[in-house]
Amino acid sequence: MEDKQDKTKRLSVYLPEKVKAELERMADDTGLSMTQLIVMATQGLLANYSAQGGAIFADLLSARHRIFEEVKEKQVLLEVEKQNMQAYYGARAEEYERIYHREDAEYQQELALLSDIIKRQVDGRRVLEIACGTGYWSQIAAEAATQLVGVDIRPEVLHIAESKPWPKGNATFIEGDAYELPEIGGEFDYGLANFWFSHIPRNRIDSFLQGFHERLGSGAQVFIADNVYVPGRGGELITLEDSEDTYKRRELADGSKHEILKNYFSYDELTDIFKPISQHLRIFVGGSFWYVCYTVK
Ligand SMILES: C[S@@+](CC[C@H](N)C(=O)[O-])C[C@H]1O[C@@H](n2cnc3c(N)ncnc32)[C@H](O)[C@@H]1O
Numbered sequence: 001m002e003d004k005q006d007k008t009k010r011l012s013v014y015l016p017e018k019v020k021a022e023l024e025r026m027a028d029d030t031g032l033s034m035t036q037l038i039v040m041a042t043q044g045l046l047a048n049y050s051a052q053g054g055a056i057f058a059d060l061l062s063a064r065h066r067i068f069e070e071v072k073e074k075q076v077l078l079e080v081e082k083q084n085m086q087a088y089y090g091a092r093a094e095e096y097e098r099i100y101h102r103e104d105a106e107y108q109q110e111l112a113l114l115s116d117i118i119k120r121q122v123d124g125r126r127v128l129e130i131a132c133g134t135g136y137w138s139q140i141a142a143e144a145a146t147q148l149v150g151v152d153i154r155p156e157v158l159h160i161a162e163s164k165p166w167p168k169g170n171a172t173f174i175e176g177d178a179y180e181l182p183e184i185g186g187e188f189d190y191g192l193a194n195f196w197f198s199h200i201p202r203n204r205i206d207s208f209l210q211g212f213h214e215r216l217g218s219g220a221q222v223f224i225a226d227n228v229y230v231p232g233r234g235g236e237l238i239t240l241e242d243s244e245d246t247y248k249r250r251e252l253a254d255g256s257k258h259e260i261l262k263n264y265f266s267y268d269e270l271t272d273i274f275k276p277i278s279q280h281l282r283i284f285v286g287g288s289f290w291y292v293c294y295t296v297k
Contacts, residue, residue, distance in 0.1 A: 013038075014203060014244055078201060081261050085199055086153050088250070088258040089133070093156035095253050096134050099234075107288045114225050114291060118192065119144045121221055121293065128188040128216060130178045131196035135161030135171075141192055142171045149186050151176040179208060181215040188215070191222040191296075198226045198262050202244045209277060213296045222278075225291035229264040237262075265290065 015023070027034045048056050089096070100111065118137065122145040132138050132150030134157045142148045148171045152158050158173045176184050178196065191212055200208050216222070227234065238247040238259065248262040265273070267285045270292055274281055278294035 012206065016242060081201070084258065085260050088252075088260055090154045090156045091254070091256060091258075092252055093134060093154065093160055096157065096160075097136055100136060104288075110286045110288050113286075114194075114289060115140050117291070117293065118223055121223060122148075122190050122192075125190035125221065126186070126188045127190045127192055128181075128184070128186070130181075130191070130193040130212065131199075132161060132173065133157045133195075135164050135173070137192060137194045138171055138173075139164060139166075142166060142168060145190070146170065147186075148172075149174060149184065149188070151178065151181075151184055153177055179204070179211065181211050184215065189217070189220045191216045191220055193223075194225045195227065197224050198264065199260070200263070201261060202263060205273060209273075213277065216296055218296055220296045221293065222296060223291065223293045225289055227262075227264070228285060228288055228290055230288065234262075235260075 023034050023037060026032075026037055030037070032040075102108070118141055122141045125145050127141050127145045127148040129138055129141065129148060129150045132152050135150060138148055138150045138161060150158075150161060150171065150173045152161075152173070153175065155175055158175060161171075161173050174184060178193075178200075193212070197205075212222070213220075229237065231237075235248040235250040238249060240247070245261050246263055247259050250258050250260055252258070267283060267290075270283050270285070270290065271281075274283070274292050274294060277297060278292075279297055281292065281294040284291050
């Protein structure tokens with residue numbers, strides 16, 4: 001029997017800005033909603049396909065080579081972006097934690113709020129921390145957790161994390177990729193990922209979360225926090241016409257310049273992403289940080 005849930009599965013589709021603008025215009029002209037127009041277009045496509053079969057894609061197929069080339073180019077670009085970001089955090093390892101010492105009362109208050117919630121939630125839990133960096137949040141979590149495994153792709157930051165004091169001897173660090181979590185051993189019932197989510201390309205968010213949740217298992221608790229966009233803070237924001245991702249231009253103490261993929265999310269976007277895949281979802285969007293915490297479905 002078909003699973004009822006499958007019928008209502010959320011389908012996220014990225015539409016280029018130009019297509020979205022034209023669709024909006026059509027919605028204004030016709031009085032139909034954008035969703036109705038998309039559903040009608042899909043039904044038209046399906047009817048056409050059932051009448052004529054794959055022939056309707058003839059034009060597309062003849063342009064296959066070009067499309068393959070474009071996809072390949074996009075994949076190379078994504079890989080370059082990934083490498084850029086990783087190299088940036090490798091180079092930034094020594095100076096990374098300076099961000100947490102910002103002299104700003106509201107910023108420090110929100111930072112303390114995140115720490116308090118994490119400490120309370122991880123009590124007695126086995127924590128898998130994604131992109132743990134220099135172990136700033138690992139230290140906070142390991143105070144109350146039974147066990148913590150921190151994963152990061154850069155050895156430079158892991159060396160710093162490992163060299164910190166771990167009075168309970170309950171923290172270990174592993175070099176690994178956030179997108180390849182099955183390779184990380186251990187059993188966990190708490191997932192922590194701070195200041196990592198903003199670096200995920202939007203078209204990889206669903207697959208990252210799916211891998212994260214699969215690794216944790218149903219019933220595990222998750223806490224994810226990241227930055228709210230504050231103009232003038234953390235480098236210049238770069239938006240590109242044909243990209244759904246945004247970037248930050250940053251300079252390190254050695255004068256090196258970097259462009260890093262960094263996305264920002266509104267309350268509604270966070271709801272859209274996390275609501276369908278969670279239970280007991282709580283979302284907070286403050287002046288400096290946002291967080292979500294929930295139970296894996
Ligand atoms: C903004 S830092 C956050 C560090 C730490 N979670 C914190 O909040 O202090 C982002 C981290 O993501 C790590 N990273 C980048 N790409 C990664 C990947 N594919 N898998 C795991 N870690 C990655 C970087 O090395 C860096 O330490």
